[in-house]
Amino acid sequence: MSEERFGEFVLVRRHADGHVAELALDRPKAMNAVSTDMARSIAGACAALGADRDVRVVVLTSTHERAFCVGADLKERNSFSDADLVRQRPVARGAYTGVLELPVPTIAAVHGFALGGGFELALACDLIVADGTAVVGLPEVSVGVIPGGGGTQLLPRRVGAARAAELIFTARRVEAAEARELGLVDEVVGEGRDREAALALAGGIAAHSPVGLRAAKRALRLGQGLDLRAGLEVEDAAWRAVAFSGDRAEGVAAFNEKRAPRWPGE
Numbered sequence: 001m002s003e004e005r006f007g008e009f010v011l012v013r014r015h016a017d018g019h020v021a022e023l024a025l026d027r028p029k030a031m032n033a034v035s036t037d038m039a040r041s042i043a044g045a046c047a048a049l050g051a052d053r054d055v056r057v058v059v060l061t062s063t064h065e066r067a068f069c070v071g072a073d074l075k076e077r078n079s080f081s082d083a084d085l086v087r088q089r090p091v092a093r094g095a096y097t098g099v100l101e102l103p104v105p106t107i108a109a110v111h112g113f114a115l116g117g118g119f120e121l122a123l124a125c126d127l128i129v130a131d132g133t134a135v136v137g138l139p140e141v142s143v144g145v146i147p148g149g150g151g152t153q154l155l156p157r158r159v160g161a162a163r164a165a166e167l168i169f170t171a172r173r174v175e176a177a178e179a180r181e182l183g184l185v186d187e188v189v190g191e192g193r194d195r196e197a198a199l200a201l202a203g204g205i206a207a208h209s210p211v212g213l214r215a216a217k218r219a220l221r222l223g224q225g226l227d228l229r230a231g232l233e234v235e236d237a238a239w240r241a242v243a244f245s246g247d248r249a250e251g252v253a254a255f256n257e258k259r260a261p262r263w264p265g266e
Contacts, residue, residue, distance in 0.1 A: 007041030011063070012049065015199060019056040019206040021049050022199065024063050025121075032062055032069040034117050035076050036088050039095035042121075046098030053265060056210045057202040060099065060108045060125055061195050068108075068134070071116025074143070092117075096149035099124040103214050105205050109198035110134045110185065115173070120149035122185075123158065126217070129201065130185040131194040132176050139171040157224060159183045210265045211247035215239075 002014045009027040014020070023045055025032040034042070049055050062068045072092070080088065099106065099121055108114075108122035110130040119136045122128050130136075138147045138155065146152060147168060156164035159182055167174070167184075180188045189197045205213065219238035223231035242248055246264035254261035 006045040006048070007037055009035070009038040010041040010045050012045050016203050016206055018052075018054045019210075020059065020199065020202045021052070021055045021057070022059045022061055023049065024061045025069055026063045028064045030070075030073065030075075031067040031113065032064055032118065033071065033073040033075075034069065034092070034095060034121075035073040036091055038073075039092050043091075043094035043098040046095075046102055050102050050104075053210070056104055056206040056208075056213055058102055058104055058106045059195075059198045059202045060106065060121060061198070062109075062111070064112070066133075067112040067118075068110045068114040069118025069121055070113050071118045071120075092149070096120055096124055100150060100154075103217065104210075105202075105213055105217055107198045107202055109194040110136070111192070111194045116140055116147070116151075117149045120147060120151045120154070123154040124150055126220075127187075127201070128185040129187045129189060129194050129198040130176050130179065131189050132191045134176040134179060134185065134188070134194070135173050136179050136184055137171065137173040138168050139173070141169065142171040155184075209242075209247040209251055209261070209263050211242050211245045211263075212251075215242045 004012045006012060009025070011024040011026045013022040013024065015022060027033065027038055049058055106125040108125040108128045110122055110128055111133050112135065114122050114134060114136045116139055119138055138151045140147050152168065155167065163182060174182065174184060176188045179185045187197065215238040219235045223234045226234065246266045250261050250263060
């Protein structure tokens with residue numbers, strides 16, 4: 001396993017021959033509250049991972065024992081003038097869109113608190129694995145703002161408009177079992193096993209065609225919100241992108257020869 005640090009608060013670890021990248025939030029003294037510097041580092045790490053053709057899956061984790069991420073750094077925000085807040089906004093958005101726009105499958109491993117922007121980072125991932133200690137929510141209206149890291153758009157895509165409205169308007173916190181029942185997370189595992197389970201899931205996904213994975217994610221994301229006919233055109237374009245690839249040829253050959261594929265990744 002290799003490690004690379006992006007700024008002071010973000011650590012990237014490589015697993016499975018570099019095919020699984022772990023993006024670890026590493027600001028334990030602040031329970032991973034996202035400061036301006038941390039947001040910039042998340043965006044930088046995502047840009048590097050997105051450009052790395054060896055990476056097939058990204059897992060978003062936390063080094064803090066009791067929290068995934070408690071959201072924006074409100075202590076820092078308290079010192080901002082209006083002009084500071086305007087200047088900081090694109091930097092903050094860059095962290096959330098950085099995760100959202102990763103071209104490979106992404107999995108969040110959540111334990112403890114994932115609140116506000118912390119839960120929005122998880123929502124930006126394709127899948128969320130939580131342990132029994134997880135507490136999630138979007139409490140922004142309780143401090144006079146709204147979810148501004150994608151929450152008002154990503155949450156209804158997960159759980160429907162009415163359920164998202166209830167959760168955002170009440171600002172309530174949801175514990176792991178209910179979060180799984182409502183679809184706020186996709187899997188709940190034993191306490192302390194969220195990272196292990198997410199990495200295991202990522203390893204299974206990473207065994208598949210990197211060309212196929214990227215194209216499938218592109219079709220899933222671009223097709224959201226379109227009518228069926230338009231969505232099928234998005235799917236067809238993604239199919240055409242992979243149909244004549246080296247990965248497709250290798251996948252068919254490996255199936256017929258009853259062996260594990262050796263993906264060329266192109």
